[in-house]
Amino acid sequence: xxxxxxxxxxxxxxxxxxxxxxxxxxxxxxxxxxxxxxxxxxxxxxxxxxxxxxxxxxxxxxxxxxxxxxxxxxxxxxxxxxxxxxxxxxxxxxxxxxxxxxxxxxxxxxxxxxxxxxxxxxxxxxxxxx
Numbered sequence: 001x002x003x004x005x006x007x008x009x010x011x012x013x014x015x016x017x018x019x020x021x022x023x024x025x026x027x028x029x030x031x032x033x034x035x036x037x038x039x040x041x042x043x044x045x046x047x048x049x050x051x052x053x054x055x056x057x058x059x060x061x062x063x064x065x066x067x068x069x070x071x072x073x074x075x076x077x078x079x080x081x082x083x084x085x086x087x088x089x090x091x092x093x094x095x096x097x098x099x100x101x102x103x104x105x106x107x108x109x110x111x112x113x114x115x116x117x118x119x120x121x122x123x124x125x126x127x128x129x130x
Contacts, residue, residue, distance in 0.1 A: 002031035002075070014038040015067045018128060022096045022103070023072060030091050035124055036071040039063055054120055061127040069127035085123045086115070092126060102129035 004012065004027055012020055014037030026032060039047070039062035047053035053060060061069035074088040089105045096103045106122030107115050111129075 002027055004034065008034035011035070011037040012070065014065070015070050016128060017066070018101050019067070019070050019126070022092065022099060022101055022126075023070065025099065026072075026092055026095050030088060031075045032072050032088065033075045033077065034070060034072050036062060038065050038067040053122075068130070069125060071122075071124040072126065073124045082123070089123065089126075103127065104129050 011034040012023055015023075023032075023034065039060060041057045041063075044053065044055075044057040044060055044063055047060075048056050057063055061067065062071075072092070074084055078084065086107060089107055093103055093105055103126050104111060106120075106125030106127075107118060109118060109120070
């Protein structure tokens with residue numbers, strides 16, 4: 001059974017307990033790594049300036065503590081395998097739904113189950129729907 005590395009576990013521990021519950025459940029079946037939990041001001045500003053985030057500090061769900069967002073990707077990482085990343089997203093969203101936790105995925109911001117209408121893809125991003 002897969003388990004999180006020490007680094008992934010530390011990043012996940014920065015997140016809201018609901019995200020922790022979802023991803024601790026996901027790792028039991030689908031190997032993945034946690035890329036980002038909480039994001040500080042300088043990291044958020046860099047993400048914004050390099051067009052990897054559309055939100056400035058402190059408007060991202062990553063900027064809260066505990067973080068209301070997490071960036072996670074299936075492992076081993078292959079940034080070019082969009083299909084596998086999307087499959088992983090479906091698994092995460094389905095797992096969360098089964099647990100009674102609603103998430104928004106950065107590959108379908110409006111949650112309409114259509115990815116073609118997404119204007120800004122952040123395929124590793126998951127945030128609590130609030």
